[in-house]
Amino acid sequence: MNILLNAGGLTIWASVIVFLIIILILVIVILVAKDKLIPSGNVKININDDKDKELEVAQGGTLLNTLQSHDIFLSSACGGKGTCGECRCRVPEGGGEILPTEKGHFTRKEQLNNWRLSCQVKVKEDMKVVLPDEI
Numbered sequence: 001m002n003i004l005l006n007a008g009g010l011t012i013w014a015s016v017i018v019f020l021i022i023i024l025i026l027v028i029v030i031l032v033a034k035d036k037l038i039p040s041g042n043v044k045i046n047i048n049d050d051k052d053k054e055l056e057v058a059q060g061g062t063l064l065n066t067l068q069s070h071d072i073f074l075s076s077a078c079g080g081k082g083t084c085g086e087c088r089c090r091v092p093e094g095g096g097e098i099l100p101t102e103k104g105h106f107t108r109k110e111q112l113n114n115w116r117l118s119c120q121v122k123v124k125e126d127m128k129v130v131l132p133d134e135i
Contacts, residue, residue, distance in 0.1 A: 039124055043094075046128045047072070061068060063091070064118040072131070080119035087118040094127025 039059035045066070047053040048103035055065050064080050064087050067073070085105035092114045098106070102117045118129075 008029065042106075043123060044126045045123070046126075048130055048133070049128065059125075061123055062119055063095075063116075063121040063129065065121055066099050066123050067129075074118055074131070076119055078119075082117055082120045084101065085117060088115060089118050090114050091116045091121055092128050092131035094125045096124070106116070119129055 020031060024135060032041065041059055042056050043059055045054070045055045045057055045063075055066075055070050057070070061069075062080060064074060064076055075086040076084065077086050080087075082101045083101075088105070090113065095114065095116050098111055099120050101118050103111065106115045
């Protein structure tokens, strides 16, 4: 107990307080970064320009998984890894740029017409999706 009252004890307490302040600052930085970088909230997915087929979904997942959670199933033999090319659909709005992993599955004309692999498209904003009528 005597060590906590002399100059050595003061150094220990100061070190503990500085350590706790640094940890608190790091936690605040992580929480702010999480809020800014990780998508949250809902977006709308319009399917085939049909207002009856408009979905309101959470951000962050892939288009393939999001559609599956709403009982809309696209074929995907590779399980969403982007290797089979079966989950093709058009994303005229909100899909972002085509990824290098997708380019081998589409001709240049298809790429210009916004064809994408739904397993590679992240749901980040409102989007329009064109699916085959049989789906």
